[in-house]
Structure formats: structure tokens, C-alpha cells
Amino acid sequence: MDSLHVRLMREGDLVSAERASALTFFDAEQSTRRVSDPEAEPRSAGASKQWIDRMRFFLSVDPGGCWVAVKEEAGEGGVVGFAVSQNRGDLWFLATYGVLPGHQARGVGKRLMDAALGHADGRPGIFSSSVHAGATRRYRLAGFSLHPQIRMVGTVDRSTLPAVHGLREGRADDFEWMDTLDQDLRVAGHGPDHGYMLGTMRLVVLRNRTRPGYVYIDDQGRASLLAAAHPATARKLLWEALASSRGSTLVNCITTPNEWAIDVGLAARLDIGQEGYIAVRGMPVPAPYLAGGHFL
Structure with a gap:
């Protein structure tokens, strides 16, 4: 039995x-x-x-x-x-x-x-997958498309950090427009996840009528989740996260539609590598967007 x-x-x-x-x-x-x-x-x-x-x-x-x-x-x-x-x-x-x-x-x-x-x-569905052969086979058989992820690691060359303007600390009253942006990028808003993340990470936003965006930065100064309406906004937000980093840092979950993040990482003198997949079903790969850990 x-x-x-x-x-x-x-x-x-x-x-x-x-x-x-x-x-x-x-x-x-x-x-x-x-x-x-x-x-x-x-x-x-x-x-x-x-x-x-x-x-x-x-x-x-x-x-x-x-x-x-x-x-x-x-x-x-x-x-x-x-x-x-x-x-x-x-x-x-x-x-x-x-x-x-x-x-x-x-x-x-x-x-x-x-x-x-x-x-x-x-x-529609989304998640970040490891390279485990058995798991990836199961995901593909379930109808998910597997898109290779790039990660960038290293210590930021602080002489490369540009001056970034227009950003401010995020607040709970930003969640409404952030969820609207999420819907445009990934089918649905994060909803209650924003409240949890705001309680555990730093939120930085660019509140712009046509090009808004936000990034959650964890306690090690890493971009944990980033969403933007335009690559120019996304680059500003990622530079802010890199400026917050201490020692070796990581930019993860970079997919082909998000090559803007590769350009920022290379400019900051980070090393590039491949790490797992973003799996999606019934939806495109979000961009400009860096999926974040458990919250996608």
C-alpha cells in the first residue's frame, strides 16, 4: 500500500x-x-x-x-x-x-x-524553474514554455553608477497603480503580496503618468522584483538597486525580452551567466520586468 x-x-x-x-x-x-x-x-x-x-x-x-x-x-x-x-x-x-x-x-x-x-x-501561469531534468520535463509536458534565464553576479564598480533622478520611496498608497502596471505586464496584479513585500523590503518607485515603475530591494541591496512601463524606467530602478548593494550582488531572472537589464549589469561590471528558466503558459514573458523569488 x-x-x-x-x-x-x-x-x-x-x-x-x-x-x-x-x-x-x-x-x-x-x-x-x-x-x-x-x-x-x-x-x-x-x-x-x-x-x-x-x-x-x-x-x-x-x-x-x-x-x-x-x-x-x-x-x-x-x-x-x-x-x-x-x-x-x-x-x-x-x-x-x-x-x-x-x-x-x-x-x-x-x-x-x-x-x-x-x-x-x-x-495563465508563470514561475521560475531550476535546471532539474525531471522537473523541467514535467513543466513542458504541462504546457509551459521554458525561457532561459540569465543572472548577473559580482561587485558593482561604483565608479559606473549614474545619477538617477525622479525616484522616491514607495508607500501603500502606490499599490493601486502598481497593480494596474502588473496587470499590463503579467495578466494580474500582485494584490496582497505588495503589502507583505513592503513589510519586508524597501520599495522604490517612479510615479510617472506614462512611464511608471517600481522595484523591491531586499536587505542585501538586491533587486527582488522590478516592473516598469518602459525600459528607460526599468534601467533607472535597477541602477538604484545596484547603488544599494553591499559587496557581491545578484541580478536574477533576466530573460531575452529584458536585455535592458543585461546592459545595465555589464555597465556595472557584473559577470553574466545562465541560470534556469522562466516558465509561462497562456501568457508572454513579462517585460520590462524582473520576476522576484516566491512572488514572481
């Missing part, structure tokens, strides 16, 4: 799910590491807490998209796989997904993905 059960996530699953996530992604980083890449490091205690906090937020907003695979005899402490997805208006996104290495290639991932995709109910 199959002792593995796929069911909706509960709050009591969060600690076990985080452990499964940390182990799964650490193993993936080790197995796909290139010679030029830094050594993979276990997730820090702070990052673990942040993961749990974010998944708790998703559970509170749209619990029907949050699934776990558990060993029945282990109860809530036996999470071996997870798929956390969310609906925002007419858009579905996959925040995170994984199966412990010892349980891969047994159909667990397919069951979790089927559950998460069932929650989409035909909506």
Missing part, C-alpha cells in the same frame, strides 16, 4: 516542509554546480525563518494552492515534497516546488504538480 499521501498543507506542516525545501535545494545546487560557481551552502537560520513566514502568508491568502506529500505514518512531521502555488485574479503562479532526493522519480512530483495545476483552473 502507498504510504505517501498528497494533501493540502496545514500550518503545522511548515517546519517540516521548510526542512524538506532546504535539503532539496541544497542537493540540487550541489548536483548542478559548475566549476566556476561558489560552493553550495546550507540555508541559514534567517533564510529558513523567512521561508516559513512567506509560506504562512501564502497559506493565509490562498490555502487551496498549497500542497504537501507526507508519509502517512509520520503525520505532519513527515513532509517529503511540497508545491506552493497561488491564484491572483486571472493569474496562477508557482511559488516553490520540490521533492526530497530520496523520494524523486517515484511519481511524487507529478502528484504534487497535478494538485497545484488543478488549483490554477485554466488560468
